[in-house]
Amino acid sequence: MKDMLPNEIISKQQQLDEMVLEFKNYTANGATASYIPALKKADPNDLGICMISSEGTFIKSGDAEKSFTLQSISKVISFILACKTRGIPSVLEYVDVEPTGDAFNSIFRLELSHPGRPFNPMINAGAITVASLLPGDSPTKKIDSLLSFLEKMIGRKPMINEDVFLSEWKTANRNRSLAYWLKETGYLLCDVEEAMEVYLKLCSIEMTVSELAQIGLILARDGIHPYSSELLFSPEIASLTKTLMLTCGMYDYSGRFAAFVGIPAKSGVSGGILAAIPPSARVLNNRSTSWGIGLYGPAIDKHGNSTAGVKLLTYLSKEWNLRLL
Ligand code: DON
Structure with missing residues (x-):
């Protein structure tokens, strides 16, 4: 993986910190899943994110050290x-x-x-x-x-x-x-x-946002592990899985998420979201970097998606030009 300029990392870290601080307010619009008693105990104010890129950027912000269950x-x-x-x-x-x-x-x-x-x-x-x-x-x-x-x-x-x-x-x-x-x-x-x-x-498997982001990056890189370069699953499986995430990954909000955020993602009622962003094929968006994102915000909306997480990803996708289409 290529090294990224330190200045660029710092500025992305600062931007992410500011976004997380601002979008944490949206946790108030949701509530922790009550139909699974053990999930109700999570802190509804939490919001944490980790992003890892194919160029070696590793940034996390907010409540990024907590572990949570994967659910869906x-x-x-x-x-x-x-x-x-x-x-x-x-x-x-x-x-x-x-x-x-x-x-x-x-x-x-x-x-x-x-x-x-x-x-x-x-x-x-x-x-x-x-x-x-x-x-x-x-x-x-x-x-x-x-x-x-x-x-x-x-x-x-x-x-x-x-x-x-x-x-x-x-x-x-x-x-x-x-x-x-x-x-x-x-x-x-x-x-x-x-x-x-x-x-x-x-x-009920427990993980952190950093681990989710790593899985997201493997998916974004068509099954290739970012550190060992081992091929863990075929590009055909990666492509089909990302398509399913884009079309069906955010419950009965999937169409709107694809339209307004435009990145393959899968959420769980614990408030976790896994996203995989392959390099863009768009002429206007000649992005060669892949990203994996792990997010945790246990206050969820009526569809089952993290309220603050969806808002944060919507903004991030636009600001950092992450959408696929
Ligand atoms: O099946 C359930 O109720 C959960 N364990 C999974 C929940 C979830 O995240 C939503 N599923 N699509």
Whole structure:
């Protein structure tokens, strides 16, 4: 990676600090997720961000040292691993790539659409199916294969927050309904309770914004690790995943996020957001730098996205010319 001029790093750091300070005010417009008791305990005023570029810039600001559970951001990782181990065509037999515009835990399209294949892997129905496709013949092995894959990306095997897992496990009636429906229609390759354990434990993996930013940069660089240069997954998988993030990654706000922010991102109800910004192909925006972004702001809006996080990314994307199209 090329070295960046120290002055440029300082000015980007200052700009980011100022933005985080200003956009922290928007945390007041949201609230921590109350449907998962353990998430309610987060500090709603927190806002932290880390950005890592392919040119070696590493900047973070705000409450950037806290760890939080991935929640729906884990859907990105499990989709990549399922594609890597089974191949894209085989995974797409079980899950489509079509946005829904519905809430993440919506059930009604599963019955309406024929033959019942979940619409995409970024909503719960699709992610529960993908959990059942992961390598390993037991929940423990499936979870371990995902944790080992994450270890290759971030350099350590992350922990599962048992408190969050248990509080979700006890209240997962809607997710169990989705899983039973998927089992009935042939879109679940293991038992309902096994798929639930895998899906909910993956949602409960704990990480920091720096680690998320590193994953974002690997995605932005089409699967190539920024430090080891190892190819962790194929450019085809990276491209498909970023497309799904852009079209389906921000729940039923995905269209507006793509229109007004214009970067591939995936959020979770813990307030985390993972974003991957590849070099631009636009003639007017000849940007050759890739960025990975990790963000945490646990006060979320009615869609499930961090209120301050969405505002900050909207501004940042415009100011730093990050949008793809
Ligand atoms: O399924 C759930 O309710 C959560 N564990 C995941 C929540 C989330 O971030 C929204 N999902 N798409």
